[in-house]
Amino acid sequence: MDTIKVAVVGFGTIGSGVAKLLLTQGDRIARHAGCRLQLTRVVDPDVTRPRNVQLPDGMLTSDLSQVADDPEIKVVAQLIGGIEPDRSIMLRLLESGKDIVTANKALLAEHGAQVFNRARELGRSIAFEASVGGGIPIIAAIGQSLTANQIRSLRGILNGTSNFIVSKMEESGADYADAVREAQRLGFAEANPAMDVNGSDAAQKLAILAQLAFGARVRWQDIPRIGIDRLDPADLRYARELGYRIKLLASAQLVDDSLELHVSPTLVRVGRPLAEVREAFNAISVVGDAVGPVFFHGLGAGQMPTASAVVADMIDMVTGRTQITFRRLEMWSHRPSCVSMRDYAQLTARYYLRFSVEDRPSVLAQITGILGKHEISIASVIQHEPTNGEQGDIVPLVIMTHSASEGAADSALKEIDQLGCVRPPSVRMRVLDEANSGSA
Amino acid sequence: MDTIKVAVVGFGTIGSGVAKLLLTQGDRIARHAGCRLQLTRVVDPDVTRPRNVQLPDGMLTSDLSQVADDPEIKVVAQLIGGIEPDRSIMLRLLESGKDIVTANKALLAEHGAQVFNRARELGRSIAFEASVGGGIPIIAAIGQSLTANQIRSLRGILNGTSNFIVSKMEESGADYADAVREAQRLGFAEANPAMDVNGSDAAQKLAILAQLAFGARVRWQDIPRIGIDRLDPADLRYARELGYRIKLLASAQLVDDSLELHVSPTLVRVGRPLAEVREAFNAISVVGDAVGPVFFHGLGAGQMPTASAVVADMIDMVTGRTQITFRRLEMWSHRPSCVSMRDYAQLTARYYLRFSVEDRPSVLAQITGILGKHEISIASVIQHEPTNGEQGDIVPLVIMTHSASEGAADSALKEIDQLGCVRPPSVRMRVLDEANSGSA
Numbered sequence: 001m002d003t004i005k006v007a008v009v010g011f012g013t014i015g016s017g018v019a020k021l022l023l024t025q026g027d028r029i030a031r032h033a034g035c036r037l038q039l040t041r042v043v044d045p046d047v048t049r050p051r052n053v054q055l056p057d058g059m060l061t062s063d064l065s066q067v068a069d070d071p072e073i074k075v076v077a078q079l080i081g082g083i084e085p086d087r088s089i090m091l092r093l094l095e096s097g098k099d100i101v102t103a104n105k106a107l108l109a110e111h112g113a114q115v116f117n118r119a120r121e122l123g124r125s126i127a128f129e130a131s132v133g134g135g136i137p138i139i140a141a142i143g144q145s146l147t148a149n150q151i152r153s154l155r156g157i158l159n160g161t162s163n164f165i166v167s168k169m170e171e172s173g174a175d176y177a178d179a180v181r182e183a184q185r186l187g188f189a190e191a192n193p194a195m196d197v198n199g200s201d202a203a204q205k206l207a208i209l210a211q212l213a214f215g216a217r218v219r220w221q222d223i224p225r226i227g228i229d230r231l232d233p234a235d236l237r238y239a240r241e242l243g244y245r246i247k248l249l250a251s252a253q254l255v256d257d258s259l260e261l262h263v264s265p266t267l268v269r270v271g272r273p274l275a276e277v278r279e280a281f282n283a284i285s286v287v288g289d290a291v292g293p294v295f296f297h298g299l300g301a302g303q304m305p306t307a308s309a310v311v312a313d314m315i316d317m318v319t320g321r322t323q324i325t326f327r328r329l330e331m332w333s334h335r336p337s338c339v340s341m342r343d344y345a346q347l348t349a350r351y352y353l354r355f356s357v358e359d360r361p362s363v364l365a366q367i368t369g370i371l372g373k374h375e376i377s378i379a380s381v382i383q384h385e386p387t388n389g390e391q392g393d394i395v396p397l398v399i400m401t402h403s404a405s406e407g408a409a410d411s412a413l414k415e416i417d418q419l420g421c422v423r424p425p426s427v428r429m430r431v432l433d434e435a436n437s438g439s440a
Numbered sequence: 441m442d443t444i445k446v447a448v449v450g451f452g453t454i455g456s457g458v459a460k461l462l463l464t465q466g467d468r469i470a471r472h473a474g475c476r477l478q479l480t481r482v483v484d485p486d487v488t489r490p491r492n493v494q495l496p497d498g499m500l501t502s503d504l505s506q507v508a509d510d511p512e513i514k515v516v517a518q519l520i521g522g523i524e525p526d527r528s529i530m531l532r533l534l535e536s537g538k539d540i541v542t543a544n545k546a547l548l549a550e551h552g553a554q555v556f557n558r559a560r561e562l563g564r565s566i567a568f569e570a571s572v573g574g575g576i577p578i579i580a581a582i583g584q585s586l587t588a589n590q591i592r593s594l595r596g597i598l599n600g601t602s603n604f605i606v607s608k609m610e611e612s613g614a615d616y617a618d619a620v621r622e623a624q625r626l627g628f629a630e631a632n633p634a635m636d637v638n639g640s641d642a643a644q645k646l647a648i649l650a651q652l653a654f655g656a657r658v659r660w661q662d663i664p665r666i667g668i669d670r671l672d673p674a675d676l677r678y679a680r681e682l683g684y685r686i687k688l689l690a691s692a693q694l695v696d697d698s699l700e701l702h703v704s705p706t707l708v709r710v711g712r713p714l715a716e717v718r719e720a721f722n723a724i725s726v727v728g729d730a731v732g733p734v735f736f737h738g739l740g741a742g743q744m745p746t747a748s749a750v751v752a753d754m755i756d757m758v759t760g761r762t763q764i765t766f767r768r769l770e771m772w773s774h775r776p777s778c779v780s781m782r783d784y785a786q787l788t789a790r791y792y793l794r795f796s797v798e799d800r801p802s803v804l805a806q807i808t809g810i811l812g813k814h815e816i817s818i819a820s821v822i823q824h825e826p827t828n829g830e831q832g833d834i835v836p837l838v839i840m841t842h843s844a845s846e847g848a849a850d851s852a853l854k855e856i857d858q859l860g861c862v863r864p865p866s867v868r869m870r871v872l873d874e875a876n877s878g879s880a
Contacts, residue, residue, distance in 0.1 A: 137585030
C-alpha cells in the first residue's frame with residue numbers, strides 16, 4: 001500500500017484532534033483512503049504548550065518551511081483560524097504544490113475569491129467541509145449529493161455558542177449575561193464571544209453556503225444580521241406561550257429568482273426539527289426542488305467532530321475525489337453570480353412584535369392603527385397583566401402579524417416607538433414561514 | 441463541453457422522475473457534471489402506458505439490446521425493482537461495459553455479493569444512494585463523509601410506509617387496518633404492503649447500511665425483525681402516557697466489537713429527533729467515535745426525492761467520483777466480515793411490557809415475581825381501571841423494565857403467559873437506550 005505524507009499546520013484544539021486521528025487510527029484511515037496517510041510534520045509557533053496528543057519526537061516544529069519546502073508532503077490540514085497569517089500561509093502552501101484542507105470559515109468568507117482562484121490557477125484544491133457545521137457533512141451534501149436539485153432554501157443553526165446560550169435562557173429562564181457566563185464556564189463560548197453572538201460567525205458560514213448552493217457572489221458583511229446579544233428572556237417566554245422557540249437562524253431563500261439572505265433570531269414552531277436543536281448542536285434544513293426538505297443535525301464545533309470532517313477531507317483529497325469536486329464547484333470563480341440579492345427592505349416575513357405600553361384604554365387601538373396604515377395585518381395578540389419586576393403601569397403587548405415587508409415593519413415600529421404610551425425600543429423578530437420551510 | 445450518453449432501464453415512477461430531471465434540467469446537471477448527460481434510451485416492456493413525462497419520439501423501447509449493445513451509452517440508471525429480471529439485466533449491462541446506478545435495495549440485499557463482485561472483476565461501478573433513505577444522502581455520508589470514524593451505532597426509520605401508518609394510528613387513534621387503508625388511499629402503501637409492514641424492507645436496507653458502516657457480511661434474512669402489523673393502538677397510547685412514541689427502528693450497534701442488528705417497533709422518548717419523524721419521512725441517526733451523533737431526515741421515497749439521488753449518482757459516475765468510492769468501499773467483497781453478529785438472545789434492552797390481566801389481588805405480585813426470578817427489574821408500572829371495550833374484569837398492566845437480555849425477557853414472558861390470571865399474548869417492545877443513542 002502506498003504512503004502519502006501529510007502535515008498539520010496549527011496545533012490548537014482542532015489540529016490536535018486531527019493529529020490524534022491520523023496517529024491512532026492509521027489502519028482505518030488507510031482502508032478508506034487506499035493508501036497510508038503518514039503525518040510527517042506539525043507546525044505551530046508554540047512548540048512547548050502541552051496538548052492532549054503525544055507527537056513523535058521531532059515532528060512538531062515552528063518552521064513552516066519544513067512543510068512548504070518538502071515536496072513529498074502533498075496534503076496539508078491548515079487549522080490556524082483568523083485571517084492573517086492564515087491567508088499568507090495558505091497562499092504559500094498552494095504555491096508550494098500542496099492541496100489544502102481548512103476549517104477556517106472567516107478566511108473563506110473574507111478572502112475565498114483570492115485563495116480559491118489562486119488554487120485553480122495552480123491546479124491545486126481546497127477542501128472545506130469543516131468550515132460550516134463542524135462534523136455535519138453539509139458541504140458534501142450540497143456540493144455533491146444534492147446536485148440534481150435547484151436548492152430553493154437553506155436554513156441553519158450554524159453557531160453553536162448562540163444556540164447554547166439561547167437554549168440555556170429558555171430552559172432556566174436565565175438572562176443573557178448569566179447564560180453567556182455559563183457557556184464560557186463550560187467551554188461553549190470564548191472569553192470574547194462577540195463574533196458568535198452578534199451573528200457574524202453565522203453570516204460567514206451562510207456566505208459560504210450561499211456560494212455553494214446558489215452560486216451567489218456575496219460578501220458576508222453585506223448579509224443583514226441580528227445577533228442574540230440583546231435577547232430578552234421575556235421574549236423566549238412569550239414565544240413559548242405562542243408555541244414557538246427562538247433560534248438564531250441563518251437563512252437563504254430563492255424568491256422569484258433573487259436570493260434573500262439574513263441572519264436573525266427567529267421564532268420556529270415547537271416540534272419542527274429546527275426548533276428542537278438544543279445546546280451547542282448545529283442543524284441545517286435544505287429544500288431542493290426535487291428532493292424536497294432534507295434536514296441535518298450534529299455537533300457544529302468541538303475538537304473531534306471538526307477533526308472528523310478535516311480527516312474525511314484529507315481522505316477525499318488523497319483518493320482524488322476532492323480534486324474532481326473542486327473543479328466543478330466554481331466557488332468564488334470569475335463566473336458571475338447566478339442570482340441577485342433581494343433588497344432587504346423588500347423581504348417579507350411574519351413578525352413577532354413586543355411593545356412595552358402603558359396600561360390604559362386606546363393603546364391597542366393606536367398601535368394596531370399604525371400597523372394597519374402600513375398594511376400589516378394582525379394574526380394574534382397577547383396582553384398580560386403587569387407582573388412583578390415590570391415598572392408601574394407598563395405592560396407587555398405581544399402581537400403576531402401576518403406576512404409583511406421588512407420595510408413596512410421597520411417604518412411602523414419607528415412610528416409606534418414615537419407614541420407617548422409606548423416605552424421604546426420595541427422588539428421585532430421574524431417567524432419562520434411554515435409554508436416555505438419544508439419540514440424544518 | 442463533452443456529452444456522455446446515458447440510459448434509463450425501467451420506466452416506472454422513479455424512472456419517469458429520472459427522465460424528467462435529465463430532460464428538463466440538462467444545464468443544471470451539466471454544470472455539476474462537467475459534461476452533458478444525454479438521455480438516449482429508456483427501456484421498459486410497456487411502451488404504451490402514459491407516464492408523467494414526455495419522451496422524444498423513438499427514445500422509449502422494449503428492447504434492452506438497444507442499450508446493452510450501444511457502446512456509446514456509458515451509464516445506466518436501472519430502476520426496475522424486484523429480483524428478476526433485474527439481476528440478469530444488471531449482470532448483462534455490466535458485461536456490456538456500463539456503469540450502473542440502482543435504487544433496488546432488495547436486489548442488493550439479496551444478491552449484492554454477486555453483482556458487486558462481478559462489477560469489480562469487470563472494472564465497472566455500481567452506485568446505490570437511492571437504495572436507502574430515498575433522497576437522504578446517507579450512503580455518501582457513511583461511505584465518504586464519515587470515513588474518519590468508527591461508526592458505533594446507526595438507527596433509522598427506513599420504511600416510510602410503516603412510519604406513515606404508525607403516525608396515523610398515533611394521531612387519530614385509528615387501528616392498524618384503518619391506517620393501512622388510509623396509507624393505501626394516499627399512495628403511501630402498496631396494495632400488498634407485507635414487505636413494508638413486516639420489517640423486511642427495513643431489514644434489507646439495514647443489511648446494506650451494515651455492510652457499508654461496519655463491513656458486516658450479513659444476510660438480511662438473518663436480521664431479527666418484528667414489523668408493525670400487530671401494533672395495537674392501546675400501546676401507542678400507553679407509550680405516549682409514559683413520554684414515548686413508537687417507531688419502527690432499524691438498529692445496528694457495536695457492543696464489545698460484535699454487532700447487534702435488529703428491526704423492531706421501539707419506544708423513543710418524545711423530543712428526541714427520531715421520535716419526531718412524521719408521516720412517510722425517513723430518518724437516520726449515526727453515532728461515530730469522532731463526530732458523535734449525526735442525524736439525517738428527509739423523504740425516504742417518492743418519485744422526485746428518489747430521482748434526486750439517482751441523478752446525483754449519475755453525475756458522480758460521469759465525474760469519476762463513484763469509481764473512486766466504489767473501489768474503496770469493498771461492499772460484499774471477499775474480504776471477511778469485520779465484525780461478528782451478536783447472538784440475539786444476548787442483546788439487552790429496556791422493555792415496555794403490557795399484560796392483559798384479571799383485576800384481582802396478587803396478580804401484580806405474581807408477574808413481578810416471575811420478572812424478578814429472571815433478573816428483570818422494574819422501572820415503572822401503570823395499571824389502569826377497566827375502560828369500555830375491555831372485557832369483564834380484564835385490565836391492562838403496563839411495566840417498563842430496566843435493562844435485560846432478550847433471552848431473559850423471552851423466557852419471563854413465556855412463563856407469565858402461562859399464568860391463569862393473564863390473557864396471552866403479552867406485548868413486549870424495546871425502549872431506545874438514551875445512553876447509547878447519542879442525540880437520536
